[in-house]
Amino acid sequence: VTAAEGPQYGILVPPVSSQNRESPLTSRGAPTINEVAALAGVSLTTVSHVLNGKGRNSDATRARVIAAAERLGYSANIHARGLAGSPAGLIAIQISGHSTEKFLPASAYYLELLNGASSAALDKGMALIALPGSAERGALARLPVDGAIVVDPQGDETILDVMRDRGAPVVTTGRPLVGDYAVSTVDNDHPTATLEVLEHLASVGYERPAIITSARRVSYAEDVIRTYRRWMAARSCPPIVARLKYLTAGAAESAARRLLTRKSPVPDSFFVTTDNLAIGVAMAARSLGRDIPSSLGLVSLGDTAAMQSPTSPITAVDIGPSRVGKESVHLLLRRLSGEPPPDQALYVPTMLHLRRSTRRSRD
Amino acid sequence: VTAAEGPQYGILVPPVSSQNRESPLTSRGAPTINEVAALAGVSLTTVSHVLNGKGRNSDATRARVIAAAERLGYSANIHARGLAGSPAGLIAIQISGHSTEKFLPASAYYLELLNGASSAALDKGMALIALPGSAERGALARLPVDGAIVVDPQGDETILDVMRDRGAPVVTTGRPLVGDYAVSTVDNDHPTATLEVLEHLASVGYERPAIITSARRVSYAEDVIRTYRRWMAARSCPPIVARLKYLTAGAAESAARRLLTRKSPVPDSFFVTTDNLAIGVAMAARSLGRDIPSSLGLVSLGDTAAMQSPTSPITAVDIGPSRVGKESVHLLLRRLSGEPPPDQALYVPTMLHLRRSTRRSRD
DNA sequence: ATGAAAGCGCTAACAA
């Protein structure tokens, strides 16, 4: 058997440019502000004012303009706006620490966040520009964006500097831990969520929970660990914390095995901050012959499809990645329209989903 | 213990706008073409021509212009270019099928691809606009992009239509299986890679490989399955194929358990098309008490950090997601500059990494 | 309450 003649190709023909281009009767491309103005019987200035809510028009005019705009499916050309000096509707988004060198964090989470954010942006007539984890200052400085969203920042990201110099607003997902750049933040209330998890674990009889999380200095990890340490201290238990450089199932498996097979203290349950890590712990449990949940409890911060397996579902905190992305965009939009930053983080609610991995009969 | 006073906030202060804005001596923002022209002692037309390679200038002039541009760190304002009707340098990228409704595909792969693509774009002075999996035609039509990249298309994506109407080039990662839109494609040679995997499995003594892949009609899945079926047919073995709607570890685990515990035909190894799926198979093996590799072989299409666990590394085909992203951008750029589409797909080389999951002693 | 007109930075005819 051979690979035949290689894969079958998609139909590949010359550029489509010649197809229905420059059709004489159709106005090429999107409708312009002039067409709207003409249709509404007003000047383009009026259209601009109405559509930008500069509120100095009669209700009648406003209504006509809006109707005309709707009918034409009009929306301002982003380049023209940008050129004219007002926010063009381009927002940079960077997933911090996510560089090419395989430092791959909880990926399903980020993809969902990205999806929620870009979707919200599109709804608002804006667009999200994806930035690689590593990007030179020069290239960033040249980007025609109105603001930026930084996911899981440490606080030392170049993009923060660049935006500061530009006087452009930044929204972070999670708090930057170092640096003093003024940002607005969308986050989950991780301390409370952590407490809820710990209390749940205790309530079903797990007495020595351990934490596995990222070694990066990101706020969610700090929040979880801090809360956890307090909780353990209050019960006079030694805290058990593993911080991993690579958030992979394999790394979590090794860490869990190590903790489960050492002298003491040995955990009887795990609270991990990524779905990948939960899978790793489940693998460790299986290979050690420890049953989940009867002999080991497991909770994930982050509820992805992987946690909802019919075979062995895992208790997880839904932290609403899509919602986080969406709210980040909305917050940035508000900042862009001149609203001052809120004086505290905006919290996306979390939801603990109890599943089999912690469903143990009380002793 | 309580959650203390909630999380600690990042420093949140008023907008930075007032800091070093409108400094009287500094020209606000990036240098313009005029400044370059002035510095080089030529007209702005000349600068434009030189920088866009319209090649009608003396070498001396060209050199001076380029020097001036470099010195100023000049690069054309993307909005001005866009407005003036030439490619502005904005490219849309969409991961097909990746909508908000948790249809989450092999995520590490996509994140790496995204990173490679955005990095390449930035290097070339362009920027990538992230599109949600689901986006209305209207919103897409309004996007000021010069072209689009569609990852793992089926062929019925709205963005394809929109770009066709616009006469804008599209590059896909994987071939669209339906529809007849003219696209250029970056891909791996999956048939050959599959063959290599199957031959490797056979060479170490696995006789009944099974496939687990996506239920989506995407080209990589078709390529793998088609090649596999031929191979099995040539050896008069019944093919064993599971196609999953959700590409999660849990789904793969169920599928693998089912296949391994049924009457016949029962596989002795798996070739799965995502790292998540490989993890699922590993979980199934453990819970069934089957040792990998001695009693079950496992190969993943896609080599992520998760496959390289020190504890139980998995044989995997590195399909170069970052490179795929990068080449997609480059190909689109070539199309944008008028080059005709190549008449066949551009292949990113793959590399089979042999690891423990298939390291079995020959019988 | 509404409109006229001046740019924003760039590209591309068209002139020279």
Added chain:
DNA sequence: TTGTTAGCGCTTTCAT
């Protein structure tokens, strides 16, 4: 080989 100039679509003073 080089320069002049007219827009691209929009926002925004400044008049009316």
